[in-house]
Amino acid sequence: xxxxxxxxxxxxxxxxxxxxxxxxxxxxxxxxxxxxxxxxxxxxxxxxxxxxxxxxxxxxxxxxxxxxxxxxxxxxxxxxxxxxxxxxxxxxxxxxxxxxxxxxxxxxxxxxxxxxxxxxxxxxxxxxxxxxxxxxxxxxxxxxxxxxxxxxxxxxxxxxxxxxxxxxxxxxxxxxxxxxxxxxxxxxxxxxxxxxxxxxxxxxxxxxxxxxxxxxxxxxxxxxxxxxxxxxxxxxxxxxxxxxxxxxxxxxxxxxxxxxxxxxxxxxxxxxxxxxxxxxx
Ligand SMILES: Cc1cc2nc3c(=O)[nH]c(=O)nc-3n(C[C@H](O)[C@H](O)[C@H](O)COP(=O)(O)O)c2cc1C
Numbered sequence: 001x002x003x004x005x006x007x008x009x010x011x012x013x014x015x016x017x018x019x020x021x022x023x024x025x026x027x028x029x030x031x032x033x034x035x036x037x038x039x040x041x042x043x044x045x046x047x048x049x050x051x052x053x054x055x056x057x058x059x060x061x062x063x064x065x066x067x068x069x070x071x072x073x074x075x076x077x078x079x080x081x082x083x084x085x086x087x088x089x090x091x092x093x094x095x096x097x098x099x100x101x102x103x104x105x106x107x108x109x110x111x112x113x114x115x116x117x118x119x120x121x122x123x124x125x126x127x128x129x130x131x132x133x134x135x136x137x138x139x140x141x142x143x144x145x146x147x148x149x150x151x152x153x154x155x156x157x158x159x160x161x162x163x164x165x166x167x168x169x170x171x172x173x174x175x176x177x178x179x180x181x182x183x184x185x186x187x188x189x190x191x192x193x194x195x196x197x198x199x200x201x202x203x204x205x206x207x208x209x210x211x212x213x214x215x216x217x218x219x220x221x222x223x224x225x226x227x228x229x230x231x232x233x234x235x236x237x238x239x240x241x242x243x244x245x246x247x248x249x250x251x252x253x254x255x256x257x258x259x260x261x262x263x264x265x266x267x268x269x270x271x272x273x274x275x276x277x278x279x280x281x
Contacts (some may be wrong), residue, residue: 004032013038016199036153039197043158046191050103055155056190060106063148072115074137075144075185078176088175089187092168097164099156102189107165107172108145110137112278113181132279134183142184148188158193161186169272180277201230204270227252 010024010031017038024031060077066076080086083100089107090099099105112133119126149159165172165187172184202208207222230253239251240259248255273280 006035009035010038012042013034013199016233017202018204019044019201019226020205033154037150039199040149040153041197041199042160043191043193043195044098044160044189045194046102046158046189047194048103049192051157051190051192054229056104059148059151059190062151063144066143066147068143069100069136069140072136072140074111074115074140076109076111076182077148078109080105080107080176085175087171089165092171093162093164096162096164096223099187099189101191102160103145103191104189106148106188106190107176108141108148108185109176109178109182110134110141110185110189112137113179129279131278133209134273135281138185145186145188152190156192157190160189162189163187165267166269166272169269170275173272173276178276183273183276198234201226201233223254224252227254243272 007024007026007028011022013035014020014022028034056079063073063077064073080089085107086100089105090096093099112224115133116126145161149161151219152159163186165184169184172178173182176184178184203226204222207216207219207226228250236251236256239245239247240256241262244261245255245262270280
């Protein structure tokens, strides 16, 4: 891929993603990889083409090379190969039967267990039994999943993360045999995508990129404009809960997210995390 081609891809992707025009340098280093990242898209349909075990192992190795908080290495990846086991996990999730179609299904887990065991083995005190332990392991798992997606997309694959594995985290932990201090962060479907990329618009950089100080001036107007842009480019196919909230002429991102979180979701997760041994004080 020539770098001037990458520059055109970068400009097109930024406009589609953020509604902003830029004029990228034709010869900028890394522009092919940056263009690919800007063109990221979640995929939920895959061809039948299988991944080779070697490629999957390579992608896991690349992902597990991501930075790790204090070099603690608090992430594990479970490759769910057994169909019945995957079905048992999917049975805990409403309306996501397509997870069964993915050639590969992984579960990324936060793991604070090894650190606790090493403290026991070394006979050292552990005066750190508080929220930060859970947070560190969860953040590491997120970084490693993101790195996996980046590597997979570079190899021509498409992925869909599945946070819904946390809906019934006790059951999923039982299926995966997760011990104390290990928890599912997210599932990940992986395969060769059946469709091309569709760039989902994001909030403008004026909202999410700050200089020196956090700034939310004009936030409401910015979000209204983003809602309108999204509605024009990728209108939602259906509105959530119209009986409860009515049908809107222009149903934007902010209405969708507000309605999504007007229903209790995953309220049992805190209890599950505590049962896995974490104190969250
Ligand atoms: C941590 C995480 C969990 C997600 N969980 C789900 C999920 O359970 N089901 C799903 O269909 N998509 C899930 N997604 C995908 C998001 O819906 C998707 O990234 C978002 O709509 C933006 O689309 P894009 O990735 O194509 O830009 C998840 C994404 C992340 C980062």
